[in-house]
Amino acid sequence: MVKTSIIISTFPLSALALAAIPSELFASLLPQKVLDTFNALPSPIQYPQYTDTVAGEWVYFSPDTWTSGFLPTIGYAMNTRKALCGATPTNGLGSADWLSLARSASNGLLSLNASRSIAHDVGFISFPFVEELALNPNNQTAINAVNRFAAMLAARFSPVVGCTRSWDTSDPTDFQVIIDNMMNLEVLFRSADLTGNSTLRKIATTHADTTMKNHIRADGSTWHVVEYNSTTGLVIKKRTSQGFSDDSTWSRGQAWGIYGFANMYRFTNNTSYLTTAQRLATYFLNSIPSDGIVPWDFNAPLTPAPRPADSSAATLAVNALLLLAQQESAPDAKQKWIGGALQILANITTLAWKPSWQSLLSNGTVNKPSNNFLTGIVYGDYYYIKAGNELVSMGLANCTTKGATSLPQSQKSSAHRLTISFPCWWPLFVLWTFLIYK
Ligand SMILES: *[C@@H]1O[C@H](CO)[C@@H](O)[C@H](O)[C@H]1NC(C)=O
Ligand SMILES: *[C@@H]1O[C@H](CO)[C@@H](O)[C@H](O)[C@H]1NC(C)=O
Ligand SMILES: *[C@@H]1O[C@H](CO)[C@@H](O)[C@H](O)[C@H]1NC(C)=O
Ligand SMILES: *[C@@H]1O[C@H](CO)[C@@H](O)[C@H](O)[C@H]1NC(C)=O
Ligand SMILES: *[C@@H]1O[C@H](CO)[C@@H](O)[C@H](O)[C@H]1NC(C)=O
Ligand SMILES: *[C@@H]1O[C@H](CO)[C@@H](O)[C@H](O)[C@H]1NC(C)=O
Ligand SMILES: *[C@@H]1O[C@H](CO)[C@@H](O)[C@H](O)[C@H]1NC(C)=O
Numbered sequence: 259m260v261k262t263s264i265i266i267s268t269f270p271l272s273a274l275a276l277a278a279i280p281s282e283l284f285a286s287l288l289p290q291k292v293l294d295t296f297n298a299l300p301s302p303i304q305y306p307q308y309t310d311t312v313a314g315e316w317v318y319f320s321p322d323t324w325t326s327g328f329l330p331t332i333g334y335a336m337n338t339r340k341a342l343c344g345a346t347p348t349n350g351l352g353s354a355d356w357l358s359l360a361r362s363a364s365n366g367l368l369s370l371n372a373s374r375s376i377a378h379d380v381g382f383i384s385f386p387f388v389e390e391l392a393l394n395p396n397n398q399t400a401i402n403a404v405n406r407f408a409a410m411l412a413a414r415f416s417p418v419v420g421c422t423r424s425w426d427t428s429d430p431t432d433f434q435v436i437i438d439n440m441m442n443l444e445v446l447f448r449s450a451d452l453t454g455n456s457t458l459r460k461i462a463t464t465h466a467d468t469t470m471k472n473h474i475r476a477d478g479s480t481w482h483v484v485e486y487n488s489t490t491g492l493v494i495k496k497r498t499s500q501g502f503s504d505d506s507t508w509s510r511g512q513a514w515g516i517y518g519f520a521n522m523y524r525f526t527n528n529t530s531y532l533t534t535a536q537r538l539a540t541y542f543l544n545s546i547p548s549d550g551i552v553p554w555d556f557n558a559p560l561t562p563a564p565r566p567a568d569s570s571a572a573t574l575a576v577n578a579l580l581l582l583a584q585q586e587s588a589p590d591a592k593q594k595w596i597g598g599a600l601q602i603l604a605n606i607t608t609l610a611w612k613p614s615w616q617s618l619l620s621n622g623t624v625n626k627p628s629n630n631f632l633t634g635i636v637y638g639d640y641y642y643i644k645a646g647n648e649l650v651s652m653g654l655a656n657c658t659t660k661g662a663t664s665l666p667q668s669q670k671s672s673a674h675r676l677t678i679s680f681p682c683w684w685p686l687f688v689l690w691t692f693l694i695y696k
């Protein structure tokens with residue numbers, strides 16, 4: 259009892275209001291760095307994935323790498339931002355033809371095919387082509403790319419297991435599926451829409467249903483890897499690859515899961531996916547310690563301090579929560595996810611915004627078990643930029659945001675209710691966090 263009141267009294271009163279949207283999100287340094295990255299692309303093309311830990315300079319990878327689609331997609335996101343915000347003398351958005359940069363960088367992905375190692379990560383690789391089709395639905399190059407990537411993924415589906423295969427293994431009956439692959443399913447829906455092939459939609463829902471059954475723990479946390487026997491369809495093992503331990507929750511995997519299930523709801527209207535996304539999101543928000551920093555794994559040890567963050571898990575989670583908020587019809591639920599997203603965004607900007615680096619953010623964890631952390635990461639930057647775009651689209655930011663966030667008129671009533679209901683559960687959450695993490 260005594261402990262509870264001490265902790266409550268140290269919690270800032272401002273937590274009852276929405277966290278401010280960081281002005282860095284719309285700083286001219288952002289387009290400047292993105293343009294510098296496009297201008298420095300090697301020829302023949304290679305794509306940035308992460309930075310070194312000292313100078314923050316990009317390390318480049320061949321097109322046949324799961325992250326190659328992110329820089330082209332950043333180009334599309336900058337094009338979107340220019341459309342949303344306009345080019346002003348100070349915001350830097352007028353400095354480039356973002357669409358041309360995006361299109362030209364996408365071309366390096368067109369020769370990827372099923373024999374290449376990206377075969378199970380075609381969801382990420384297809385992002386720029388999905389963006390292209392949103393602008394130009396008749397672009398045959400992009401249509402072919404989306405259909406080809408979807409077919410590559412469909413070819414990895416096992417009806418016995420009920421999933422698409424992630425990594426290839428020396429024993430082909432050892433069928434490994436990672437939570438990340440929830441991010442692949444959109445390309446199946448996109449291709450189904452383009453071709454009318456409903457098999458693709460069925461593969462997506464089956465993969466999601468199997469993942470829902472086997473990848474999620476009772477408390478809403480997730481395993482990174484589930485291994486199935488492709489002969490029997492039975493689960494062999496649940497474990498981690500990039501997380502702290504087999505029983506832990508790798509924060510980026512948890513965020514891929516929130517995004518993936520919220521997106522499944524968006525494409526199907528099936529409320530079991532919405533409920534699943536809500537459970538994962540609740541676990542994510544409840545697991546952030548009181549310093550507000552998203553750790554690389556929620557169960558990784560606190561010592562030696564500081565426990566490394568993963569800024570990419572944070573910015574991905576911001577987008578996953580905003581996508582979830584967009585899917586919710588209840589105003590209170592919308593507000594809860596928006597509030598969580600803005601808090602994570604404010605915290606990660608304070609920790610990781612890194613003007614002197616080529617990346618926007620530092621404090622990314624690519625793969626902690628492989629000792630690759632304290633870097634910038636291209637997908638962390640992508641989701642940072644996308645977060646700004648989503649906030650503008652949702653009417654929550656105005657491209658020059660400074661100071662307190664104000665809610666658009668349509669959402670004000672729920673914000674009012676939030677301030678009333680917040681204290682009812684907040685002390686319990688703070689106490690729980692204290693007991694778990696102390
Ligand atoms: C069509 O899309 C491709 C790949 O995304 C791009 O390279 C090309 O420039 C686009 N074509 C047109 C005419 O916009
Ligand atoms: C797949 O890509 C590789 C490398 O670019 C190429 O050698 C191979 O011919 C391609 N296969 C098909 C079926 O297009
Ligand atoms: C639909 O997609 C599946 C998976 O790629 C494929 O096997 C099937 O041939 C396609 N059906 C048609 C009618 O194209
Ligand atoms: C899967 O099950 C089959 C049949 O029981 C067995 O032969 C095979 O070794 C199993 N594979 C794995 C990876 O457990
Ligand atoms: C989901 O519901 C919305 C709103 O009712 C509707 O516009 C949309 O077409 C539905 N989508 C699917 C895949 O049923
Ligand atoms: C929704 O998904 C659940 C499993 O996730 C499935 O059992 C149910 O049939 C689906 N509902 C519809 C209307 O497709
Ligand atoms: C963030 O990164 C800086 C170096 O860029 C490092 O000193 C600090 O310990 C990191 N903090 C966390 C929580 O990862």
Ligand SMILES: *[C@@H]1O[C@H](CO)[C@@H](O)[C@H](O)[C@H]1NC(C)=O
Nearest residue numbers: 548549550551604605608609
């Ligand atoms: C993160 O948020 C918490 C709670 O609002 C705050 O106390 C903390 O100072 C923030 N940390 C950073 C690094 O912004």
Ligand SMILES: *[C@@H]1O[C@H](CO)[C@@H](O)[C@H](O)[C@H]1NC(C)=O
Nearest residue numbers: 656657658659660661662664
């Ligand atoms: C954007 O929001 C900031 C802070 O609320 C305000 O000062 C500024 O005038 C707004 N700009 C526009 C164009 O509405």
